[in-house]
């Protein structure tokens with residue numbers, strides 16, 4: 001815990017959905033759900049208008065449709081989100097050499113390492129300017145939390161949402177944390193929360209009062225001691241630039257145990273993709289793929305496979321993760337799944353697995369559409385006009401697919417900076433209609449970029465435990 005609130009946590013607001021609303025004027029102010037649109041699809045992000053109806057990230061899209069039938073259900077456009085993410089991460093890199101991305105739209109920044117004066121007024125000014133710069137450069141809003149530790153910075157940005165900034169003054173942490181549910185503490189998932197609840201512990205204050213010995217008795221040595229430290233405000237986890245980390249991992253805890261084998265496989269594939277997004281965001285690759293499984297009875301195990309060379313290919317990581325999960329008995333129920341890559345290097349090596357895997361992916365169109373591979377396949381695929389994707393019409397110009405079926409496709413012709421556009425319907429094989437590229441949200445040439453120069457070459461202030469799944473990173477959703 002630092003004496004000044006110099007750890008910044010940025011989280012873009014309803015990132016994928018906000019990007020879609022910015023891109024599609026007719027959807028502004030309306031419920032928008034981005035995610036898998038197939039029968040087994042899962043919600044990636046819901047706009048605030050959709051959240052009013054109870055739609056949440058990681059919910060089955062089928063359930064979201066029941067709750068909010070009038071929302072626009074859109075396929076993710078990762079190409080666009082990654083472009084925006086690059087712009088956002090560039091803004092963060094101007095503030096400090098120590099930036100730790102947690103996902104495409106979320107990161108910690110160590111302002112002290114960036115030379116910002118360690119006072120509440122100075123860091124608040126930096127945070128407000130950052131929010132303005134991000135809006136000018138991307139057209140989107142992000143929320144900022146500032147505090148003396150990672151845990152509190154993240155809690156602060158959550159409180160700031162949407163489109164705000166919250167600064168937690170050092171010295172006020174315990175008072176602020178005390179009444180909060182223990183679930184706000186990193187590493188406390190539904191299973192741990194339930195164990196604590198049975199012991200009469202539901203808030204952070206009660207957790208601290210229980211004492212370390214009691215928490216160790218309930219949760220085991222490592223978890224119990226770690227939770228006690230965090231609940232009493234002791235969080236000295238450093239901000240680690242991803243290029244200095246030895247592993248990248250993501251994991252999800254599920255509201256209900258997964259028993260369906262196919263669902264488990266889909267979730268593992270999804271986690272593999274998210275893991276590769278983070279790997280790529282850091283410009284890294286890795287040799288060892290790790291899968292973590294926590295079963296219904298809390299038994300936790302990991303399986304790993306070391307590849308012949310480092311990779312950052314989503315297909316390779318997905319394939320390895322799929323092989324690993326095959327070796328784990330999961331039919332009795334799974335609470336948590338994780339996928340990690342360790343043995344990181346700054347380069348990749350083309351390998352035969354990659355080729356074989358991507359060929360197979362090409363054949364499996366349904367899977368590719370459901371999960372949206374990281375790189376939109378440029379190779380010709382049978383045309384599937386998935387809702388939300390960009391198209392260009394020879395006569396009407398740029399638009400996006402609003403829906404398709406029965407041999408017809410409905411397109412709305414509008415651009416990020418136009419008025420809401422008109423809808424027209426075509427035959428699915430209309431030769432005038434072709435897939436398009438995402439348009440920038442801010443018209444080129446109008447971006448107001450700050451004049452600050454990038455910081456000089458970064459130095460690493462010490463390493464992090466190299467084990468995958470260490471720390472609380474990777475639980476965020478966009």
Ligand SMILES: [Mg+2]
Pocket residue numbers: 011012013014015105106477478
């Ligand atoms: Mg977010």
